[in-house]
Amino acid sequence: MDAIEKELDRLTSQANLSKSIKDIDRCLQMLMAARSTIEKDPSATTRELQTLEPKLKAGFQDANDSLKGLHGGIAKYTKALDKKFKHATNENGFDALANNQPLINRAIMMHLLREGKFEVADTFSKEAGLVDTVPPILEREFRELYSIQESLRQRQLGPAIEWAAKRRDVLEAKASNLEFELHRLQYLVFLCSGGVNDPKKALEYSRSWFLPFQHKYLSGLYSLCLCFGWTMPLTEHIIEISQLAGCLLWRGKMANSPYAAMVQDDSSWQSIIDSFTKEFCGLLRLSAESPLYVATTAGAIALPTFNKMATIMKAKKTEWTSQNELPVEVPLPDKFKYHSIFVCPVSKEQTTDLNPPMMIPCGHVLAKDTVNKLARGTGSRYKCPYCPADSLPKDAQEIFL
Amino acid sequence: MTTTKSAATLNADNNLLLEGPLLRLPLEVLRKIFKSSQRYIENDGKKLCELARDAAAKAPQVSPETSLESLNAMITRMQTLKRKMETLHGEEKAIHKQSRKRVSHLNDLHSLTSLLEDGYESWSKIRLDRFMVDYMLRNGYSDSARQLAHEQNIDDLVDVDVFVQCWNIEESLRNKKTTECLAWCAEHKTALKKIKSTLEFELRLQVYIELVRERKLKEAASYTRKHLSGSFDTHTTEFLRASCMLAFPPERPGPYRALYAESRWDHLVKTFVSTHHNLYNLPQEPLLHVALAAGLSSLKTPSCHSTLSTRHNTACSVTSLCPICSTELNELAKPVPYGHHTTSWVDHDLVLLPNGRVYGTKRLSDLAGKLGLDSGKIRDPISGEEYDYTEVRKVFIS
Numbered sequence: 006m007d008a009i010e011k012e013l014d015r016l017t018s019q020a021n022l023s024k025s026i027k028d029i030d031r032c033l034q035m036l037m038a039a040r041s042t043i044e045k046d047p048s049a050t051t052r053e054l055q056t057l058e059p060k061l062k063a064g065f066q067d068a069n070d071s072l073k074g075l076h077g078g079i080a081k082y083t084k085a086l087d088k089k090f091k092h093a094t095n096e097n098g099f100d101a102l103a104n105n106q107p108l109i110n111r112a113i114m115m116h117l118l119r120e121g122k123f124e125v126a127d128t129f130s131k132e133a134g135l136v137d138t139v140p141p142i143l144e145r146e147f148r149e150l151y152s153i154q155e156s157l158r159q160r161q162l163g164p165a166i167e168w169a170a171k172r173r174d175v176l177e178a179k180a181s182n183l184e185f186e187l188h189r190l191q192y193l194v195f196l197c198s199g200g201v202n203d204p205k206k207a208l209e210y211s212r213s214w215f216l217p218f219q220h221k222y223l224s225g226l227y228s229l230c231l232c233f234g235w236t237m238p239l240t241e242h243i244i245e246i247s248q249l250a251g252c253l254l255w256r257g258k259m260a261n262s263p264y265a266a267m268v269q270d271d272s273s274w275q276s277i278i279d280s281f282t283k284e285f286c287g288l289l290r291l292s293a294e295s296p297l298y299v300a301t302t303a304g305a306i307a308l309p310t311f312n313k314m315a316t317i318m319k320a321k322k323t324e325w326t327s328q329n330e331l332p333v334e335v336p337l338p339d340k341f342k343y344h345s346i347f348v349c350p351v352s353k354e355q356t357t358d359l360n361p362p363m364m365i366p367c368g369h370v371l372a373k374d375t376v377n378k379l380a381r382g383t384g385s386r387y388k389c390p391y392c393p394a395d396s397l398p399k400d401a402q403e404i405f406l
Numbered sequence: 407m408t409t410t411k412s413a414a415t416l417n418a419d420n421n422l423l424l425e426g427p428l429l430r431l432p433l434e435v436l437r438k439i440f441k442s443s444q445r446y447i448e449n450d451g452k453k454l455c456e457l458a459r460d461a462a463a464k465a466p467q468v469s470p471e472t473s474l475e476s477l478n479a480m481i482t483r484m485q486t487l488k489r490k491m492e493t494l495h496g497e498e499k500a501i502h503k504q505s506r507k508r509v510s511h512l513n514d515l516h517s518l519t520s521l522l523e524d525g526y527e528s529w530s531k532i533r534l535d536r537f538m539v540d541y542m543l544r545n546g547y548s549d550s551a552r553q554l555a556h557e558q559n560i561d562d563l564v565d566v567d568v569f570v571q572c573w574n575i576e577e578s579l580r581n582k583k584t585t586e587c588l589a590w591c592a593e594h595k596t597a598l599k600k601i602k603s604t605l606e607f608e609l610r611l612q613v614y615i616e617l618v619r620e621r622k623l624k625e626a627a628s629y630t631r632k633h634l635s636g637s638f639d640t641h642t643t644e645f646l647r648a649s650c651m652l653a654f655p656p657e658r659p660g661p662y663r664a665l666y667a668e669s670r671w672d673h674l675v676k677t678f679v680s681t682h683h684n685l686y687n688l689p690q691e692p693l694l695h696v697a698l699a700a701g702l703s704s705l706k707t708p709s710c711h712s713t714l715s716t717r718h719n720t721a722c723s724v725t726s727l728c729p730i731c732s733t734e735l736n737e738l739a740k741p742v743p744y745g746h747h748t749t750s751w752v753d754h755d756l757v758l759l760p761n762g763r764v765y766g767t768k769r770l771s772d773l774a775g776k777l778g779l780d781s782g783k784i785r786d787p788i789s790g791e792e793y794d795y796t797e798v799r800k801v802f803i804s
Contacts, residue, residue, distance in 0.1 A: 006509065006512060006513055006516055009429070009509060010509055013502065013505055013506060013509060016436075016502055017499075017502045017506075021495065021498055021499075021502070022439075022443055022491060022494055022495040022498055023495060025443065025447065025491060026488065026491045026492060026495060029447075029484070029487060029488050029491060030488060032454075032484060033481065033484045033485065033488060036477065036480055036481050036484055037481060039477060040474065040477050040478070040481065043470065043473070043474055043477065044474070047470035050465055050470045050473045050474075051462070051465040051466050051473075054458070054461050054462040054465045054473060054477070055462045055465070057458040057461070057462060057480075058455055058458040058459050058462060061451070061454050061455050061458050062451075062455055065447060065451035065454070065455070068447050068451070069444075069447055069448075069451070072440070072443065072444055072447065075440055075443075076440060079433070079436060079437060079440060082433065083433060086426075086429055086430060086433060089419075089422065090422060090425070090426035090429070090430070092423055093426075093689070094423055094424055094426060094427070094689040094693065094696055095689055095691065095696045100690070100691035100695055100696075100699075101695070101699035101742060102691075102695040102698060102699050102738070103691065103695070105738055106545065108737055108738045109541070109694070109695075109698070109738065111734070112734045112735055112738065113538055113541070113542075115733070115734045116534075116538075116734070117554075122554070122557060124553065124557070125550060125553045125554045125557060128549050128550045128553050129542070129547060129550035129554075132547040132548075132549055132550050133545070133547050133550070178790065180773050180776050180777060180787065182776070283726055286727070287726075287727065290727065290732075290733070291727060291732050291733060291734075292726055292727035292728060292729045292731070292732040293726045293727070294726070294729070295729075295734075296729030296730070296732045296734040296735045297534065297698075297729075297734060297735070298530070298531065298534050299701070299705070299729040300697075300698055300701035300702055300705060300729055300730075300735060301530075301533070301534050301537060301694065301697040301698055301701055302530045302533075302534070302701070303700075303701040303704055303705050304696070304697035304698055304699065304700035304701025304702070304704070305421055305423075305424060305530070305533065305697050305700075305701075306420075306421075306521060307700045307701065307703075307704040308420070308423050308424065308696070308697065308700050309420045309423065310704075311700045311703075312423065325703075325743065328743050329743055329744070330743050330744055330745075330746055331703055331704070331743050331744070331745055331746045332746065333746055334745070334746045334747060334748055335703075335704040335745055335746070336413040337413055337704060337705075338413050338414040338521050338522060339413075340522070341704075341705060342722070342724065342751055343705070343707075343724050343726065343727075343728030343729070343730075343731075344707045344709045344710070344722065344724075344728055344751075345709075345720065345721035345722035345750075345751060345752045345753075346707060346722075346747050346750055346751040346752070347721075347750050347752065347803065348747055348748060348749055348750045350803075350804040353748065355707075355708055355744075355746075355747055356708065357708040357712070358708070358712050358713060364758060364799075364801060367802075368799065368800055368801060368802045369802045369804065370801060370802065370803050370804075391802070391804055402758075402762065403762065404758055404762055404763070404764050404801070405720060405762050405763045405764065406720060406721040406752060406764050
């Protein structure tokens with residue numbers, strides 16, 4: 006990039022039109038000077054005019070020469086770019102997604118809604134004629150998602166708590182911690198805000214909201230109450246006794262406690278926003294991060310591999326898009342893996358609907374095709390490739406990973 | 407020397423494959439500015455020298471006032487030239503400024519080392535915004551593109567004007583008008599010649615075909631003489647075919663159906679767009695397509711379009727829904743191949759529940775703890791069935 010910047014510097018500082026403009030200006034000044042001479046002394050007209058052509062010629066020659074500098078500058082800049090951007094964007098020259106405009110439009114539309122870009126989404130939907138591509142109910146959901154996210158960004162927990170409370174049953178069935186986490190944060194916010202009445206508020210809050218959770222989160226609650234210096238947090242009268250003592254204990258120290266850090270820390274707010282988004286989208290049967298974002302990012306990371314692949318495939322006169330499975334593994338960071346993947350240790354094939362993973366009696370897992378092959382397609386007894394046990398193909402059990 | 411590089415290492419240069427147009431397009435604009443200024447200086451220089459010569463020659467015969475007048479005419483011309491050059495210089499400066507912003511955007515990428523850094527995420531978000539704008543512009547959704555670019559504050563990173571101009575010419579061709587496109591050809595004459603483009607010939611041929619279609623045969627003939635005969639050597643066959651089609655009216659096209667075909671206009675649109683993108687060093691397909699196609703395939707697994715998909719994905723602790731399984735991309739990903747994997751990707755210590763599902767032990771015990779189940783009990787996180795821990799079997803994945 007440095008070379009590119011250097012050449013760009015040259016373009017802005019020297020290799021531009023300013024010199025030619027100066028040359029042209031000089032010609033202009035020269036013509037004006039001639040005019041004032043003639044105006045003062047009309048008898049000089051012919052003599053003056055005769056000098057103009059050679060002067061103009063020289064002047065334009067200068068302007069042209071200055072342009073050469075610009076030309077050189079552009080050529081050098083081009084070279085610097087060529088060096089950095091050696092490869093074509095798409096070695097394949099093949100557009101796998103052509104003719105999929107409606108689906109791509111929908112994906113973009115949903116991405117815009119997800120990101121809270123409602124105005125752009127509106128313009129886009131009109132311009133691209135996307136009536137009803139995204140169900141209006143989904144749009145409403147996204148608006149709610151965005152407004153709750155916004156209030157969380159402003160550190161207001163109310164709307165999120167209300168949302169979670171309404172869906173307590175579904176969330177609990179999913180073993181989600183969301184509601185509890187929201188309440189915990191709210192409690193800490195009260196506790197750490199430093200106003201005279203806030204500790205009392207925190208106490209009242211904990212009493213009314215944590216009781217429903219006491220079975221599930223005993224240890225979590227316990228640690229929360231530690232900041233009061235309590236040992237038996239949920240017994241009503243102890244709370245009241247500790248109220249006075251507790252206040253005295255931590256007043257003034259709260260700002261330095263780890264709990265205060267938790268409330269002030271951006272990352273704890275970001276993580277509550279993330280878990281909220283995940284639950285919200287999960288209930289809509291949508292992925293938490295924008296799929297369009299994840300896929301383009303993964304694609305950008307994978308592109309060098311694809312281009313290499315395309316070059317090889319071109320030599321073989323096939324397209325990578327014409328097969329069921331990519332011919333090579335694309336290295337992606339683990340966070341881009343969303344499914345459990347089982348590769349049969351014998352056939353080295355990924356299992357599919359038609360060729361599912363099977364567990365054989367000894368506990369080892371093989372692909373169905375492999376089991377059949379081992380039994381020579383006759384259903385006869387075979388030995389496990391990984392241990393001495395032998396078994397019949399009919400005893401293998403299909404499993405779901 | 408081969409060292410195992412972690413998949414999370416960020417190699418900025420590899421990420422640049424999609425970024426060429428970011429700097430190359432402004433470069434082409436810069437080149438165009440240079441060409442225009444060269445033309446101005448050449449033309450006006452020639453003309454002014456002529457004027458000066460004339461004025462000097464006539465000076466002895468005419469009154470000083472007349473001479474002064476011609477001198478004034480020269481001054482006006484010179485001033486106009488200066489103004490035109492200054493306008494170009496202004497455009498040039500704007501491009502420099504814009505390119506600088508783009509370089510600094512790319513430098514932001516170079517300062518990162520890992521794909522897992524937050525910085526990479528925010529950089530990729532901007533990249534996606536740029537790609538969406540690029541996609542919108544190429545599809546003629548210019549208002550959306552402008553609005554998105556403006557809201558995301560990436561006006562300097564996208565090329566609205568170039569694409570809007572391109573789209574307008576496309577539209578005029580779709581409306582069967584060749585004027586705009588011919589003007590564009592004239593503007594880029596030398597560049598088109600260099601890449602041996604047939605665009606202008608095709609356009610002229612279309613004008614001719616339309617004249618023949620309307621049976622304006624005389625005009626067609628004179629149009630041929632004026633605009634097409636120059637290309638006789640390079641396009642002999644087309645030229646001869648075009649001449650013969652005069653004898654066949656559109657109702658009875660005979661062998662000239664192809665020339666009369668409406669689809670020729672679509673072909674012209676395609677030819678224009680690909681020529682245009684070639685000239686500006688732009689990839690033919692939207693950048694979003696390139697990135698997305700690669701992304702869909704590398705993320706896709708056999709489970710994503712499985713009829714059993716709801717029963718899958720138990721043995722890894724990722725609980726967030728896969729982007730390919732999500733509504734947005736599911737259908738789009740149907741035709742693309744799935745990613746190749748050489749090793750299994752599952753949790754540690756897998757166990758099989760009586761219902762046939764496999765889970766990691768930790769996931770089951772975490773859930774049991776959270777739900778406050780009685781000790782020795784577990785619950786299937788997906789189906790909700792409850793089992794005794796003694797009922798599970800260990801699974802060995804080699």
